[in-house]
Amino acid sequence: AQKVTQAQTEISVVEKEDVTLDCVYETRDTTYYLFWYKQPPSGELVFLIRRNSFDEQNEISGRYSWNFQKSTSSFNFTITASQVVDSAVYFCALSEGTGFQKLVFGTGTRLLVSP
């Protein structure tokens, strides 16, 4: 069975601090995809990144970076120099198989960035 665990329920930081959101996943498949979504207060789900199980390269996009480690079944997300606009709930998700399968979401981490 597939499962995603986001142990951090809420994180509060001050602007310009770096913050890392943890994600640990469980799956029996050797082929799977991992995702991060941002849910701002307005409620929509904003896609941030998609990673397949065969690509363990870390990725950086502006202030965002992701660390994928199969050895620890983790896919952590770091925001560098956080800004107030980063305040949102962040969800990690897993999809087994071909990439068309359902997404299984973690419980989310609420990030509060104060000025």
Added chain:
Amino acid sequence: EPEVTQTPSHQVTQMGQEVILRCVPISNHLYFYWYRQILGQKVEFLVSFYNNEISEKSEIFDDQFSVERPDGSNFTLKIRSTKLEDSAMYFCADHPGQSSDEQFFGPGTRLTVL
């Protein structure tokens, strides 16, 4: 840029009433999904739909729920007799069918059952 749209954005209904939530997926996308998010909780999978039939459904998706794609464009979720616990945000999503892509989510419909 094409996007998934959902109507209405907010629906209020009385317990026991039927509701239909509508989604217009991106043209030429092949896989369709409904997810639910109860306020303050995680996003949960309800059902996936491919080639005009359900490909997978969760335990939540019981006989009260149904989906269809009546005209080849709209993708609907019907709840036959709403319960208080059906109050949630319902997200429609689709996928183009290429493994290099992600699911595209609509903005959601907030359903409030009184």
